[in-house]
Amino acid sequence: MPTVVTISGSPSVRSRSDGLLRRAVHLLESFGVTIKAFSLADFPAESLLYAHFDHPSIVRLQQAVAEADGLIVSTPVYKSAYSGALKVILDLLPERSLAQHAVLPLATGGSPAHMLAVDYALQPVLTALKARHILGGIYATDKELVWGDNGELVVADDIAARLNTAVARFIAHLPNPGVVQLDPHALNAQIRIGGISV
Numbered sequence: 001m002p003t004v005v006t007i008s009g010s011p012s013v014r015s016r017s018d019g020l021l022r023r024a025v026h027l028l029e030s031f032g033v034t035i036k037a038f039s040l041a042d043f044p045a046e047s048l049l050y051a052h053f054d055h056p057s058i059v060r061l062q063q064a065v066a067e068a069d070g071l072i073v074s075t076p077v078y079k080s081a082y083s084g085a086l087k088v089i090l091d092l093l094p095e096r097s098l099a100q101h102a103v104l105p106l107a108t109g110g111s112p113a114h115m116l117a118v119d120y121a122l123q124p125v126l127t128a129l130k131a132r133h134i135l136g137g138i139y140a141t142d143k144e145l146v147w148g149d150n151g152e153l154v155v156a157d158d159i160a161a162r163l164n165t166a167v168a169r170f171i172a173h174l175p176n177p178g179v180v181q182l183d184p185h186a187l188n189a190q191i192r193i194g195g196i197s198v
């Protein structure tokens with residue numbers, strides 16, 4: 001079975017980008033993909049800021065990435081780019097860390113004007129890590145991701161549909177997709193027909 005590492009790059013406790021990531025995770029898990037999830041809370045701030053490559057928490061991340069088939073990163077747009085928090089985490093990955101990986105970026109922002117932030121800012125970093133395959137990411141604005149009364153993130157239908165397709169494509173591009181390997185369109189149809197709620 002494939003394994004996917006996720007890195008949630010928002011410093012916010014209640015985070016839209018993390019909510020989008022959790023939706024993707026739910027979907028992946030429903031197809032039998034094993035998830036190893038990381039967020040800022042997993043690392044001491046000093047280890048990130050002073051690049052303690054050998055801190056146990058950093059080594060855990062490096063090992064998890066080395067053993068994984070894919071990576072999903074989520075980030076808020078900060079100042080027209082991805083978050084600094086995500087950068088300090090990615091900086092601690094060794095060169096060529098993503099050479100065997102499919103990568104799916106997810107980003108949220110206040111303005112639709114910054115939907116290209118993933119392409120012009122985050123993608124070069126993933127390329128520097130030699131990502132084998134960078135899937136077209138999902139960008140959602142705050143208006144499309146609204147907090148419901150019960151504290152759940154309500155995702156606009158259009159974004160939910162695009163996320164389904166993106167996850168299906170991501171699974172199809174995993175180097176070790178195992179039994180979940182399916183044509184992306186077939187997988188997306190299966191998601192819809194199955195009425196999988198994520």
Ligand SMILES: Cc1cc2nc3c(=O)[nH]c(=O)nc-3n(C[C@H](O)[C@H](O)[C@H](O)COP(=O)(O)O)c2cc1C
Pocket residue numbers: 010011012014015016017018075076077078079080081108109110111112113114141142
């Ligand atoms: C410090 C800061 C900078 C931001 N800069 C931008 C920006 O340049 N462009 C944009 O569209 N949204 C910007 N935003 C809005 C966030 O990207 C947006 O609210 C996002 O959904 C937050 O994600 P999160 O809840 O996962 O942290 C900024 C927010 C903060 C706190």
